[in-house]
Amino acid sequence: MSADERREAVLEAAMREFALGGLHGTSAEVIAARAGISQPYLFRLFGTKRELFLAVVDRVFDRMLRALQEAVEDGATLASLNRSYAAILSDREALLAQIQVFAACSDDEIRFRVRRRFAECYRCVENALDASEDEVRAFFANGMLQTVAAAMRLDELAGREPWARRVIMPPQ
Secondary structure (H helix, E strand, C coil): CCHHHHHHHHHHHHHHHHHHHHHHHCCHHHHHHHHCCCHHHHHHHHCCHHHHHHHHHHHHHHHHHHHHHHHHHCCCCHHHHHHHHHHHCCCHHHHHHHHHHHHCCCCHHHHHHHHHHHHHHHHHHHHHCCCCHHHHHHHHHHHHHHHHHHHCCHHHCCCCCHHHHHHHCCCC
């Protein structure tokens, strides 16, 4: 495996482990074991656990931005952006990683990176749509609601709990 391939495998393993334990609850040892490498090699690739987490932050936002940009390329509407965002909610561990990224914002360096990357996504939607500020804000608010609903697996309740069905119902 090349160094780039190994780095990619470590980043994927880190995203999966951070999704479950967050920044502070996940050890570098567990990430290294999942990636099939030694802990010293992990630190050779990423320097520190925080640097590895920041790389995960970038991966989470790269994925979100890519989904939004694909909707834009196909002629963005609020409905197409909602569908694109909904498609990224199907990967449970990536979804939980997204939530952990926001939860780690008590760390200044992480918060500044998350703000910058979120702003890229926000501007992408703003620039792509002929929509009001309220509509853009509502798109992101709904996205967060759908993220939380997917994390709670509300789809499992939708058949028997009307409130859950209303939460996961796509916006019109």
